[in-house]
Amino acid sequence: MQPTLARTRAARADRDARCVTAHPPDRGDESEVPFSAMEALTPRPADALPVPVATGDPAVAPAHLTTADRVELLRTMVLMRAIEARALALYRQGRVPGSFYDGFGQEAVSVGAAFALGPRDRLCPLHRDLGAHLVRGVAPARILAQYMGRATGVTGGRDGNVHFGDPATGVMGMVSMLPDMMCVATGMAMAFKLRSEARVALTWCGDGATSRGDFHEAMNWAGVQRLPVVFVLENNQFAYSTPLAKQFAVDPVQRARAYGFPGVTVDGNDVEAVFEAVLEARVRALAGEGPTLVEAVTMRMHGHAAHDDMRYVPPALLAEWAQRDPIERQERRVAALGGDVDELRAAVEAEVENAVAEALAAPMPDPAAATRGVFAEGEAEPLGDGSAPWSGFAEDGDALTPGGDRPATGAAA
Numbered sequence: 001m002q003p004t005l006a007r008t009r010a011a012r013a014d015r016d017a018r019c020v021t022a023h024p025p026d027r028g029d030e031s032e033v034p035f036s037a038m039e040a041l042t043p044r045p046a047d048a049l050p051v052p053v054a055t056g057d058p059a060v061a062p063a064h065l066t067t068a069d070r071v072e073l074l075r076t077m078v079l080m081r082a083i084e085a086r087a088l089a090l091y092r093q094g095r096v097p098g099s100f101y102d103g104f105g106q107e108a109v110s111v112g113a114a115f116a117l118g119p120r121d122r123l124c125p126l127h128r129d130l131g132a133h134l135v136r137g138v139a140p141a142r143i144l145a146q147y148m149g150r151a152t153g154v155t156g157g158r159d160g161n162v163h164f165g166d167p168a169t170g171v172m173g174m175v176s177m178l179p180d181m182m183c184v185a186t187g188m189a190m191a192f193k194l195r196s197e198a199r200v201a202l203t204w205c206g207d208g209a210t211s212r213g214d215f216h217e218a219m220n221w222a223g224v225q226r227l228p229v230v231f232v233l234e235n236n237q238f239a240y241s242t243p244l245a246k247q248f249a250v251d252p253v254q255r256a257r258a259y260g261f262p263g264v265t266v267d268g269n270d271v272e273a274v275f276e277a278v279l280e281a282r283v284r285a286l287a288g289e290g291p292t293l294v295e296a297v298t299m300r301m302h303g304h305a306a307h308d309d310m311r312y313v314p315p316a317l318l319a320e321w322a323q324r325d326p327i328e329r330q331e332r333r334v335a336a337l338g339g340d341v342d343e344l345r346a347a348v349e350a351e352v353e354n355a356v357a358e359a360l361a362a363p364m365p366d367p368a369a370a371t372r373g374v375f376a377e378g379e380a381e382p383l384g385d386g387s388a389p390w391s392g393f394a395e396d397g398d399a400l401t402p403g404g405d406r407p408a409t410g411a412a413a
């Protein structure tokens with residue numbers, strides 16, 4: 001019995017290792033690949049990703065991004081990483097309660113997607129999408145105060161670094177059960193359609209969330225109603241510790257076709273590619289052509305949270321993905337355009353230092369106010385409009401197509 005058991009365990013370990021380290025099947029072959037043989041996780045070859053931007057010469061600007069846009073994309077990603085690095089240090093010092101979640105290595109997904117949206121569009125970010133809050137105009141000091149439970153944080157000390165969103169910027173705070181926010185975003189898109197408003201809702205979800213029922217409910221609802229919603233699938237290779245090969249037998253991006261709308265894949269470590277894909281999806285949505293599922297292929301470079309040592313991830317896999325760091329890629333582009341990357345980094349570092357000092361000096365919330373907001377009082381305030389820094393938007397921020405043409409609408413904002 002013992003030799004047989006040992007052989008069984010060895011075979012299982014060998015199978016699991018293959019599932020974690022091998023390349024995925026080619027697109028379109030999913031129906032021919034048995035579940036046990038479907039392997040994933042190493043970066044797909046660059047030429048296998050339908051990236052709609054120039055990736056060769058970094059000095060060649062994409063059609064829809066100015067040099068200033070490209071610098072701003074880099075600045076926001078650097079700012080996101082710097083804030084989260086300081087917050088992680090504060091967590092280890094005992095200043096951030098609970099656990100801590102970050103998006104290290106995934107900055108391009110939230111920054112690139114949010115950069116493609118107008119001020120009247122609405123966002124539902126998740127726990128690794130800090131870049132969306134920054135693009136929409138939330139100050140770093142408020143974010144750091146949020147992490148530390150201070151009164152000046154986005155929720156006034158009522159939550160930590162996960163469940164927050166600033167309604168004034170058109171951002172909804174997330175729900176822990178993923179992907180519940182897909183249903184929320186789809187509901188907002190339904191409201192836009194009923195009101196004949198030229199607006200789009202966008203949310204992110206992880207690869208693990210595609211196994212839940214609300215993923216399919218939101219996709220079906222959006223497809224049937226042809227709603228103006230964009231779903232960004234943040235494929236970071238693991239659902240906590242479960243690799244892709246043990247999550248599904250069919251690549252999730254292919255599921256969009258079953259619900260009647262396109263699913264596209266982009267390099268999630270290329271911020272300009274993410275921007276272009278989401279911009280195109282936004283144009284489709286505003287033209288009445290319905291939703292789009294955008295799969296951004298990336299890698300979660302840190303553990304699920306600060307308490308997770310991610311020993312289940314092969315070091316070689318992390319090393320391979322580290323060569324495709326989204327910030328370093330954008331730095332090379334900006335440097336080739338004559339930008340001073342060192343100066344940009346220094347400016348961001350100073351901004352974060354000032355934000356940390358401001359957050360640390362902020363008061364703790366008044367305990368007597370703990371029950372405030374638990375029950376609704378009066379009419380809910382509508383969500384506000386956030387920043388829309390992309391240069392392609394008109395001054396009113398509601399461009400349907402690159403260049404600023406505003407679509408006609410029969411309803412007031």
